[in-house]
Amino acid sequence: MxxxxxxxxLLRPFLRLLPAGADLPMDAELGKLGLDSLQSIxxxxxxxQEFGVTIPDEKITVDSFATPAHVLALVS
Structure with missing residues (x-):
């Protein structure tokens, strides 16, 4: 995979406003799909855990969780 x-x-369970079975494009706005600050933690x-990485504090910003593409950049 x-x-x-x-x-x-991994993202889908955090997006309560994303309809089941709906596409999740890499440029989707995660905040509009239900991701809030508590869920971001x-x-x-x-x-x-999933990607076996440690994300440095300085890389953790609101923008880091804006879209799936931004989140992928955190773990790449």
């Missing part, structure tokens, strides 16, 4: 697909699968921990 590609890193992009792994990320999209949970997502951060899930990303570190």
């Amino acid at each position: 590609s890193p992009e697909q792994r990320l999209l699968n 949970d997502l951060l921990m899930a990303l570190e």
Whole structure:
């Protein structure tokens, strides 16, 4: 499975406003799909576990969680 697909699968449970089965484009606005600041913390921990990385604090910004593409850049 590609890193992009792994990320999209990981993101879905955090996006309560994304209809089941709907496409999740890499440029989707995650905030509009239901990702809030508290969920971002949970997502951060899930990303570190799934991708086996540690994301430095200075890279964790609001913009880092704006779209799936931005999130993928954090773990690449």
